[in-house]
Amino acid sequence: MEVAGREFANREFAGWEFAGRVAVVTGAAGGIGRSLTLLLARSGAARVVCADIDAEGAARTAAEIGGIGVGADMARDDDIRRLIDEAESRAGPVDLFCGNAGIIRRGGEEVPDADWQLSWDVNVMAHVRAARHLVPRMRSRGGGHFLITASAAGLLNQVGAASYAVTKHAAVGFAEWLALTYGDDGIGVTILCPQAVRTGMTAGRTPGVASIDGMMEPDDVAESGLQAVREGRFLALPHAEVAGYMLRKAENYDRWIGGMRKLNRRFMPRQAGA
Template sequence: MELKDKIVVVTGAASGIGKAMAIRFAAEGAKKVVCVDLNKDGAKEVADSIGGVAFGVNVGVEQEIVDMIEAVEADIGPIDLFCSNAGILTAGGMEVSNDDWQRIWDINVMSHVWAARHLVPRMTERGGGYLLNTASAAGLLNQVGCAPYGVTKHAAVALAEWLAMTHGDDGIKVSVLCPQAVRSEMTRGHEESVAALDGMLEPEPVAEACVETIRNETFLVLPHPQVLDYMRKKTDNYDRWIGGMRKLNRQFGDIRNPKKASS
């Protein structure tokens, strides 16, 4: 799919990957880029810079996503590409509270479900559309020190797979973005984390990778090409891969206490 003259929605658009996506999609000639973020002022700043439109939305609440979709389609036009990009990081393991588990589940997984629930029927009726869901390399490889993050990102990848295999015949294209470390508010303070071992990318090349993937209509967006090799090693010998991840866990497992993790 070419982005020229398309109506595009990007969540988490006030900063980081989402901001870079919005700017890059506008440069491709998108008809209108809708910048969505909990930080409405930040979203508006990005939207104003590219001639877009801003919405303040908590993607962890289904009705707010519904209201935004309905407003965009009523006032701007049918959404061609929806980038469900907003996400959060929660560190820790089984001790993380139920409330925090639920919050990250709603934002990292259910926001994708809710967007698809209310867009796929509309897109199908008009002959097709595109969903780009941001997951993470953690959704393919897991994340030491962050059980809620690794679990929810796995679920996000599984949902994208399910959408692609279930609605591909309806004209719904699906891609899932799975980068390692990208410079953003989420990674601030974690520049030496395990996810940054292969380098921390700036958001702009990640957005460029998304444009190329959308143009080619391929499923996986891997701005860090090493991730594909790690996936192959994982499936080649799962036990050996677990052993390697245990070594990384000993070094990086407690991301809230780097001195303890490296001791």
């Protein structure tokens, strides 16, 4: 599927380069976000605004690259608007917005509503709100690009983490809508959908189903996402195996569900009497 993505990349957005651009990266204190900021700086971005709920962490990342650090909670619309306003006032018009912040809550339907709501706000509404504040500006300037870290869970599912799977699916759906609605206005969209990545989200945990095809380093994941932006591709799959899983899901949904049930039994064994 990724090969096809390269073949049929939207020529209107192909050749997008980072030199001289202004970029915002959320979740920039560590993991994929930090890697995105470093790679953007090496690629000649004019300024990189590093945002994170961990303001000190954002400042440390910014100091590494001569960027701008901003503390911002991506679950709050006021913070997202302030982040974009500050980025444009201090660095210039935002060309690339990398919505990378995300959270995971383990469990299923029993997870408290407050955790479901936080997952919804960070994993979905952060992208909606960033678009709400940036799309009008980008359209008036002739274009821009959104890179949304959505996870392979948004294309497939996530054993043991219902709120994560559901909200990442919603993030993919919104990214599709954004691309089909504003592509004619010069606004490109790329979704970055890795499986397991060696970040704070996976640190100290027993390897799970997401790492079945290996644990990837954040630098490699970030490069996959930025390369897709360069090539004008919507879908970036750092773990190439995900393309095959997507095909199997589309070809025979019931068989795919059966396979996922096997993985669920393997990685989420039921307690006695459950």
